[in-house]
Amino acid sequence: MKTIYNSIRDEVVKHSKVKNSVLGNVNEWKRSHYIILSEIIKDELSEAEELKGGKKFEIGNTISHVTLQRFFENDYQDKTHNDLRFLKTLDKICIFLGYKDLNAYIQFVKEKKQEKENxxxxxxxxxxxxxxxxxxxxxxxxxxxxxxxxxxxxxxxxxxxxxxxxxxxxxxxxxxxxxxxxxxxxxxxxxxxxxxxxxxxxxxxxxxxxxxxxxxxxxxxxxxxxxxxxxxxxxxxxxxxxxxxxxxxxxxxxxxxxxx
Structure with a gap:
């Protein structure tokens, strides 16, 4: 899971909406930058097909800048496996990245790894x-x-x-x-x-x-x-x-x- 955790962080940084914003010109993000990232993600999630209907009320369609800063600055810990709020956050980030949910992203990474091995x-x-x-x-x-x-x-x-x-x-x-x-x-x-x-x-x-x-x-x-x-x-x-x-x-x- 640690590999997935780090991969998601890398994908967020590479996302076109992030790269083309002020964040793309900053090497080290501070609190103000995570506020901007939170707004970018909120705008994208508001239009996401995956969050139309009941799932929007199940996991929400925003991620606070505090949560994002914690996600980017803290090392992965095994206990987060069982943290439902954290998993919902990963679901929303993966939807922001263009995937159906966290499971879809994990499957994508596995298939990509298999292709590389092949x-x-x-x-x-x-x-x-x-x-x-x-x-x-x-x-x-x-x-x-x-x-x-x-x-x-x-x-x-x-x-x-x-x-x-x-x-x-x-x-x-x-x-x-x-x-x-x-x-x-x-x-x-x-x-x-x-x-x-x-x-x-x-x-x-x-x-x-x-x-x-x-x-x-x-x-x-x-x-x-x-x-x-x-x-x-x-x-x-x-x-x-x-x-x-x-x-x-x-x-x-x-x-x-x-x-x-």
Whole structure:
């Protein structure tokens, strides 16, 4: 409730009627400023649809400057949870802010918080896929050195994905494959990343990827091209409170190995 309490105070300060009044030019409010705030709130509440009818007589449509000053200057205390007068004051302030009542404001804050968490999760997972693809490209650039340790921060050791990818890539390194990067000859692009499954300890992501790679073989100079546009699926797990890639479905995995 303390978070809600502080959030309401912030919202009042940001309210257009408050910002566009003399209060918007004052950093520290005094008694006279709370009198002005009380009048601003009274004017708004007098027109509020939520207070037309019986609710106006239930909670009133004014807030004294003394109550407002106490609300802004005193720290939140748990005992105010059970103070009916205080809750009615919060109801009126929330109506002033454009909400039906305090409960509606609390619900709004919860939904907003959930949206932020979802956005944060999506950004984190999307970055993981981008980072993985960048690491794959760096991995190829090191051929014929087989540096699977590059994946340590992104892919779980002992995962089926790492074992499978390591096997395919080791065959290419053993054949002395080298990636050609001069003049941007080899490149890749990742786009349209979507979350398919969003569980507490397992996420499934889908990405569209384009890989355009040119490999040359050791002394012979034999060229092998990879030109693939496909949909890949990433299975990401949380183990010991750490999120990493556990498996991947790539319809073109190992295709170059089969050609040679």
């Amino acid at each position: 956005d944060s999760d999506h950004a984190f997972l999307t970055k993981m896929v981008y980072d993985y693809c960048a690491t794959v490209f760096e991995f190829y650039k090191n051929f014929p050195n087989h540096k699977t340790e590059l994946f340590k921060e992104l892919v779980f050791d002992g995962s089926p994905f790492l074992e499978r990818a390591s096997q395919f890539s080791k065959e290419l390194c053993d054949r002395d494959f080298q990636l050609v990067t001069k003049n941007n000859r080899s490149n890749y692009e990742v786009f349209d990343i979507n979350i398919l499954t969003d569980g507490p300890d397992k996420k499934v992501l889908e990405s569209q990827e384009f890989w355009n790679l040119l490999f040359k073989v050791g002394e012979t100079g034999e060229e092998h091209f990879v030109n693939q546009l496909n949909t890949q699926i990433y299975f990401i797990r949380k183990i010991n409170n750490v999120w990493k890639i556990w498996d991947n479905y790539n319809p073109d995995a190992g295709r170059l190995n089969k050609k040679i």
